[in-house]
Amino acid sequence: MVTITEGAVVALLAGGVFFGLVAAVGLLRLPDLYTRTHAASKTDTLGAGLTLAAVAVVYDAGLPTVKAGLLLVFLLITNPTAAHAIARAAADQGIEPWTAEDGGDEQ
Amino acid sequence: MTLLTTALFAATAAFVALSVVIVYRIVRGPTMQDRVIAVNAVGTNTVVVIALIGAATDDPGVLDIALVYALLNFLMSIAISKFTVERGGVM
Amino acid sequence: MTSGRLLVPVSESVALRNTVAYAVRHVVESKAAEGAVHFVYPYSPQMVTGMDTSGVDELLERVEVWADDDLGDDAGAVDVQTAVIGAGEYLFSPGDYADVLAEYGEREDLETVVLDPEFSPSGTTPLLPPLEAELERAGFEVLEAPVERPTRRARLVRGGNVGQFLLVAALSFGFYLLIGGSLSTFDLVTGGLSGVIVATVLWRVCFSGPVRPGRLLKRIGRMSVYTFYLVWEIVIANLQIAYVVLHPRLPIDPKMVEFDAAVWSEIPVTTLANSITLTPGTLTVDVDSQSFTVHSLTAGARDDLFSGGLERAVRFVFYGRAAARIPSPRERGEEGSDDGGAES
Secondary structure, three states: OOOHHHHHHHHHHHHHHHHHHHHHHHHHHOOOHHHHHHHHHHHHHHHHHHHHHHHHHHOOOOHHHHHHHHHHHHHHHHHHHHHHHHHHHHHHOOOOOOOHHHOOOOO | OOHHHHHHHHHHHHHHHHHHHHHHHHHHOOOHHHHHHHHHHHHHHHHHHHHHHHHHOOOOOHHHHHHHHHHHHHHHHHHHHHHHHHOOOOO | OOOOEEEEEOOOOOOHHHHHHHHHHHHHHHOOOOOEEEEEEEOOOOOOOOOOHHHHHHHHHHHHHHHHHHHHHHHHOOEEEEEEEOOOOOOOOHHHHHHHHHHHHHHOOOOEEEEOOOOOOOOOOOOHHHHHHHHHHOOOEEEEOOOOOOOOOOOOOOOOOHHHHHHHHHHHHHHHHHHHOOOOHHHHHHHHHHHHHHHHHHOOOOOOOOOOHHHHHHHHHHHHHHHHHHHHHHHHHHHHHHHHHHOOOOOOOOEEEEEEOOOOOHHHHHHHHHHHHHOOOEEEEEEEOOEEEEEEOOHHHHHHHHHOHHHHHHHHHHHOOHHHHOOOOOOOOOOOOOOOOOOO
16 A cells, blocks of 8 residues: 555655656757756756655655755755856856757767 | 665666766766766765665665765865866965 | 046945045046036935935035045145936936936036945945946946955955844854754754854855845745745746657757846845756856846747746845836847847
């Protein structure tokens, strides 16, 4: 018999792994640095977020839940900031973004 | 093993596998920033893996490690971006 | 060299005395035939600084006395004037301030603007960099009065009060106990000590202005509403990205776009930039005061960006409901500035 907690955890984990997969696929498939940053920074953030939510649910209510939530909020703030810093560093170095006109060949 | 621990360990394995896939991007590059982004993504996955292991083994102390690791991961991305922009300038 | 006719916008600030001295010295050294310094106070009735007109007059009087002091023997050669401008107009953005200043400058035939590095007529909101850009666009030469400390970077250490100290200490203490997870005497004592140490080091760094508990609570309330909205946006947009990335033909159309966001001051801009990055399909690459350079993955993502939902929400959090009704970037005509355009 599957309890509500178990169901929720499994669903959140499945969602988390799915978005983690999307992030990995995006990192490999997308043509240039900026587009890859899209995949890495937020799809991964949502994947990690859902998984951490699952962890929070596993620990019922209590201090570890709060910590998992804290971790989640922290990732939500730092990941886009890091992505922004990296993209900005790239832009400062003059790396040009890939556009649709450049043709479809992937690196 | 209960359903919960099985699911948690399965998710852990999945995230480890995904991280290994991302390593391809770290190796291939081609630019420094590509590698930083990939390392950052692996780092995020590592945080998740640590938290998942904590949940699966029912050891709440592990979450503190995940918290510190997330901090380090963030700091690493910022430091490397800063370094590449200012070429070794002081942070 | 620069002209001997200066326009100096003033407001209550710690560097005001310095600025007056700099402006006067500048005019005297220029040896212009018709040297003039006009000190103007951009006054607008909705300002929340608590300054009424008598306070403004008093400030301008003080400035005039200082200027006369600095002039000394040259008093006859330089025409010092003071004025209140913009009264009755609704001054909200740096652009509004630049407009009233430009209007006055043209009327009085002034070519150079000297800015007080601490100039902030609207209270705590720093608007110097955008104001500088707007004035330069209007054809003025802009000088920033030099001050002892470097002002090109935002200042790290600012004035603080007891409220800030207590808030930092309390937050550190709370965080310590939360991570520690126990309420034993040992933890309470070490936590208290840590809180005090952290607050001693950081209390003047953490906040951009004095703590106003009422406003802070209101912002936190609105922020939690915003968080739900943001999470919803993130989930929806992530599904779109998942579709794009997993699609066999990879239907992306990446493009850099630039636009000026209608948000001001550090924290709202940071919040907006992070929200833009978190909403998949758009990635903030660079922010220069309020002009955003955003990399967008698909045309749909660009559409969402220009319809300005996020921007409006951020304004709602930080400025309240009235500010949320400012037109979206599309209605302001910001749309379509393409990659590489320095102007936007």
